[in-house]
Amino acid sequence: MNVLLLGASGRIGRRIAAELLDRDHAVTGVSRSGEVGGVDDPDFTAVAGDATDPDDVARLAADHDAVGSALGPGADADPEVLVDMMDAVVEGLRRASVDRLVWTGGAGGLEVAPGTRLIETADFPDEWRPVAEAAIEAHDDVLSEVDDLAWTYLAPAALIEPGDRTGEYRTAEGELVADEDGESYISMEDFAVAFADVLEDDEGVHEYLGVGY
Numbered sequence: 001m002n003v004l005l006l007g008a009s010g011r012i013g014r015r016i017a018a019e020l021l022d023r024d025h026a027v028t029g030v031s032r033s034g035e036v037g038g039v040d041d042p043d044f045t046a047v048a049g050d051a052t053d054p055d056d057v058a059r060l061a062a063d064h065d066a067v068g069s070a071l072g073p074g075a076d077a078d079p080e081v082l083v084d085m086m087d088a089v090v091e092g093l094r095r096a097s098v099d100r101l102v103w104t105g106g107a108g109g110l111e112v113a114p115g116t117r118l119i120e121t122a123d124f125p126d127e128w129r130p131v132a133e134a135a136i137e138a139h140d141d142v143l144s145e146v147d148d149l150a151w152t153y154l155a156p157a158a159l160i161e162p163g164d165r166t167g168e169y170r171t172a173e174g175e176l177v178a179d180e181d182g183e184s185y186i187s188m189e190d191f192a193v194a195f196a197d198v199l200e201d202d203e204g205v206h207e208y209l210g211v212g213y
């Protein structure tokens, strides 16, 4: 597959790029600067682009089979930029006639019990709230309304950190995945495995999927 990966320079994006390249896909990795450190592969091309600009997304997405996103607002931007990015990416894919989108989303909108989202729980950290709210808005108000693209909104567990690639993970539609002790965790490497599987196998189309152990 020929994949355009938005956010390839990010912590999760670099690991998704590595996983896709290991599986012999060709990856065009986007960052604002055009620099993507730490990815060295003949099938990888780093390019510059602005994911808030639908024209830029359309230009970059042309001639790709699918678009992946590990976009994040970064430390300095207003988290609401995630909603602008979602709008621009959806519009850019339409203009480029690319049908498949897998988006790295947030766990905050996943249910921990019927009718209760993670963000509504008492222990949800205040410092995560602004980006979690923006990620929910990007899904609920933009992506979930889209039926002309084959999108998947793939959300990590409550905690995602650099770790081991075990190849193991579980997914659940709309639900936070936690282990038998109630811990919700996934390594970035195993999240990348799930991301690549979902992309390759066309799993989870029009679903908000949680990933964890």
Ligand SMILES: NC(=O)c1ccc[n+]([C@@H]2O[C@H](COP(=O)([O-])OP(=O)(O)OC[C@H]3O[C@@H](n4cnc5c(N)ncnc54)[C@H](OP(=O)(O)O)[C@@H]3O)[C@@H](O)[C@H]2O)c1
Pocket: 006, 007, 008, 009, 010, 011, 012, 013, 030, 031, 032, 033, 049, 050, 051, 052, 070, 071, 072, 073, 074, 075, 104, 105, 106, 107, 108, 131, 135, 155, 156, 157, 158, 159, 160
């Ligand atoms: N448990 C959870 O729910 C959870 C936990 C962690 C992360 N996440 C989500 O996962 C996603 C990725 O997280 P991360 O930690 O890997 O993020 P990150 O390291 O901050 O990376 C963000 C990426 O987005 C790119 N980017 C930002 N603005 C851009 C723009 N206007 N145009 C093009 N690229 C742009 C950055 O590229 P440059 O800065 O190089 O241009 C970078 O590649 C985020 O949406 C985050 O909220 C969820």
